[in-house]
Every structure is written in structure tokens, then in C-alpha cells.
Amino acid sequence: GGPLGADWAVDWVRRSAATVAEHRVELITLDREIGDGDHGENLDRGFGAVLGKLDSVAPDATPGDVLKLVATTLISTVGGAAGPLYGTAYLRAATSVGSEAELDSAAVAKLLEAARDGIVARGKAESGDKTMIDAWTPAVEAAAAEAGRGASPAEVLAAAADAAAAGAEATEPLVARKGRASYLGERSRGHRDPGAQSSAYLLRAAADAAAE
Ligand code: ADP
Ligand code: MG
Ligand code: MG
Numbered sequence: 181g182g183p184l185g186a187d188w189a190v191d192w193v194r195r196s197a198a199t200v201a202e203h204r205v206e207l208i209t210l211d212r213e214i215g216d217g218d219h220g221e222n223l224d225r226g227f228g229a230v231l232g233k234l235d236s237v238a239p240d241a242t243p244g245d246v247l248k249l250v251a252t253t254l255i256s257t258v259g260g261a262a263g264p265l266y267g268t269a270y271l272r273a274a275t276s277v278g279s280e281a282e283l284d285s286a287a288v289a290k291l292l293e294a295a296r297d298g299i300v301a302r303g304k305a306e307s308g309d310k311t312m313i314d315a316w317t318p319a320v321e322a323a324a325a326e327a328g329r330g331a332s333p334a335e336v337l338a339a340a341a342d343a344a345a346a347g348a349e350a351t352e353p354l355v356a357r358k359g360r361a362s363y364l365g366e367r368s369r370g371h372r373d374p375g376a377q378s379s380a381y382l383l384r385a386a387a388d389a390a391a392e
Contacts, residue, residue, distance in 0.1 A: 182282075182333070183283055184243065184283045184288065184334075185243060185281060185282050185283075186243050186246055192246075192385055193230055193231065194231065196385045196386075199382070204221070207223065210374035213371045214373070215361055216360060220374075222258045222259055222262055223262065236249075237249065243280070244278055248271065250270040251267050251269075251273075264302055265302050265375070266299075268298040268302040269298045272295055272298030272301075273295040276294035276295075284333060285331055286327050287333075288323065288327065288337060289326070289336055292316075292340055293324070296313070299312060300313060303358060308354060309354075309357040309358045310351045310356040312375035312376050312378070314348070314354070315347040315348045315376040315383070317347070318343035318346065319347065319379075319383055320340070323336045323337070323339060333390055334387070337383070337390045338390075338391070341383040341387040344384075345384070348372060352372050353369060353370070354368075355369050
């Protein structure tokens with residue numbers, strides 16, 4: 181239940197790659213319903229590439245170094261809408277944690293907020309637009325509330341993951357107003373947003389890595 185170091189960030193990467201691989205077909209199917217069907221493929225390629233670079237992480241690396249590696253790798257390998265959006269999220273998260281070796285609850289909550297703000301800065305989506313923001317914003321709010329009541333970093337991330345999962349599910353009745361799914365208008369209703377679902381998986385991976 182203590183502060184989180186680079187070992188946590190590395191484990192987050194490993195678990196992210198594993199969950200994206202595990203849910204690859206599901207994410208492809210979700211994206212096929214309201215997009216072009218490549219979301220699972222794009223992310224699997226991206227996190228596979230990050231995994232391949234973990235050996236180059238220096239022994240004295242900080243969580244911020246790992247987050248920056250994720251950012252640059254996703255930006256150059258994922259493509260589509262999600263590549264630059266996730267890339268910006270991890271880049272802002274890296275900037276948020278600076279060169280701290282260990283992250284307390286407040287730093288973890290702030291990291292998530294910075295990531296969400298990066299996605300908004302890049303994609304201009306608002307809550308309810310049926311995008312990954314509908315997973316991230318509830319996660320950020322739950323994390324801030326947990327940190328505020330003195331919860332551990334692991335508890336902060338668990339609350340964020342729970343809120344993101346609920347937020348992803350809650351995209352189903354929404355009409356998409358951003359991204360490729362918005363071309364479908366009313367026909368986007370009744371389908372879960374793939375980016376919101378992948379965001380929920382990534383945040384669950386962060387929580388699981390912290391729970392170890
Ligand atoms: P593409 O649509 O280019 O094929 P992906 O399939 O990889 O890209 O990613 C689609 C996901 O990206 C959507 O499910 C949505 O969550 C997210 N997305 C798209 N546009 C935006 C945006 N402007 N802001 C936030 N998220 C967005
Ligand atoms: Mg797509
Ligand atoms: Mg695409």
C-alpha cells in the first residue's frame with residue numbers, strides 16, 4: 181500500500197500489453213460496430229512494441245522515464261485516433277510526475293488528471309461524447325476523491341479502474357459526437373465505445389500492478 185516506483189510503472193506496461201492482447205478481438209469487434217475495426221490491432225501492436233523496449237529501461241529509471249517511453253512508442257506505432265490520444269496522455273502523465281522516484285496518492289491522482297487533460301487537449305471531446313474521455317473523467321474524479329480521503333496509491337488506482345469500467349459501460353446508450361463513430365450519428369447508440377473500454381482495461385492494469 182506504499183508509494184509507487186518505476187517497478188510499478190514497468191509492471192503497468194507488462195499488464196497493459198497482456199490485457200490488450202487478451203482483449204484484442206473484443207476491442208476489434210467493438211470498433212467494427214461503430215468504427216473501422218482496428219482499435220484492438222492498433223493497441224496490441226503499440227503495447228507489444230513498448231514491451232520490446234522494456235529491456236532498455238535503465239536501472240535507475242523513474243516512473244516518469246517509463247511513462248515517457250510508453251508515450252513515444254505509442255505515438256510512433258499505434259496510429260489512428262488512439263495513437264496520438266494515448267501518446268499525449270502518457271506524455272502528460274510523465275510530465276506530471278517529473279523526476280520523482282516514488283509516487284504517493286496525490287501524485288497518482290494528479291498523473292491521471294494530467295493524462296485525461298492531455299486527451300482533451302488533443303481530441304477536444306467533452307463528457308458524454310462517447311469517447312475514451314467517458315472512462316477517464318470518472319476515473320480522475322474517483323481517484324481525486326480517494327486521494328483526498330487519505331487512501332493508498334493502490335486504492336486510488338482501484339477506484340479509478342472501477343469508475344473507468346462503469347464509465348465505459350455507460351457509453352453504450354450514448355450517441356457519438358467525436359471520432360469515426362460520430363459519422364454514424366444515431367446508429368452509434370447501443371454500442372460500447374472501444375476507446376473507453378481499452379482505457380478501462382489500461383487503468384485496471386495500473387491498479388493490478390499497484391496491488392502486488
Ligand atoms: P480510428 O478511429 O482512427 O480507427 P482507433 O480505432 O484506434 O482510431 O480509436 C478509436 C477510439 O478513439 C474511439 O473509440 C474513441 O474512444 C477515441 N477517440 C476518437 N476520437 C476522439 C476524440 N476526439 N477525443 C477522445 N477520444 C477519441
Ligand atoms: Mg478504429
Ligand atoms: Mg483506424
